[in-house]
Amino acid sequence: MARPHIEPYVELNDPYRAFKVRGFRGCQYKTLSLDVDTGACTLKIRFPGGYRRSPGLSYSDCEIFVLNGTIEAGDALWREGHYCFVPAGVALPAIHVPQGAEALLMFNDAEPNFEESGDSHDRALREAFTSLNGYEDLPWFGLGRVQPSVATGCLSKLLRQDPLTHATTFLYCMVPQFAQDNISYHDCAEESYHIWGTSWMMQFGELPTGGYFWRPPYINHGAFRCRFGTIALGRTDSKLHNYFHYNPWSNPWENLQRAAGQGYRQRPLLYQWEMTDGHNHPHGPADFEEPGYADAASVARLHR
């Protein structure tokens, strides 16, 4: 069943727990969401002052976003707002956290795992490694990154996008007095952590600082309000399309059918081909540009 619908969850109300897994001993964590089949998870992690870890790798794609404090990763300094995508098998240098730090830590394929190694795995996708400061290195994107678009006042910064699935990690903010009067759903799972600020959604009420959700596809959310402003980290597991409507009582199955109905109307030839007997390829249709795409981890995890 992958990850359940966790919305809303305010982690600030719960205590940290001791992290008793190799590579993280001495740290504390809170689990925000967990895939009960694979162990893939999103955690909030607290590194104590003086924490050190040897160089090493994970067998899962990992993402980290530094909420506060400074992490020394080899020669690099990851300060507040720093984001890294570490592909499975890519070795990180030795880590030192002199004064303590808190971060969001995401394992996309498996439970938290770590193996000491000075070298990356020979099959690691090294070129996908991403490291930047989301606060300092990118401008806010104020226009509709996706069409149909959110209303003016919801801005975003794209931290990373998977080239095959368009799974996206991004910062977003809502300006004070932001309002959007529609109900939205997507084909993708969507995740968010409120770094600061409170926003409101018509189904779930207020989501304050430390508020979190993991929302499976096709679940209604919105209308939206934000009184004093909010900044948050968001993620999707595949391409995000905004399906807007105004029926508060539609359910995920009805929303999925409505989305498929749009495909029937707007991409009729593709819809007909997909529905034709014998074209139901379990590993996806051939793509002359990406012949091996079905074997990419980011694609495979969507079709488990």
Next chain:
Amino acid sequence: MAKARAKAKAKRVQDLKPPRAADAAAWFKENIALQKKRYAAIVKEQNGLERDRQKWYANFLRIIQTKGFNANGDLRVKIPANLIPKKPKGRSRVVF
């Protein structure tokens, strides 16, 4: 074909992960149980919002008829009364 695909799949680092160690297995089991409790608490809390939620829905349906519905970005479309959806029987559900 299947053999070739299996060979290609084995190229992923993820597929070469060693078996789950005892500490990780214990962590996994414990956190599945904790998440079940968390999910149940969320459902209970959200069910408790039902009265407020019906007011929020009513206000939303009023706004989209007067100020308009955000169809795309800031483009607002006023929805005529005959297109406003009716509440179905039974309790509405927001957590799935």
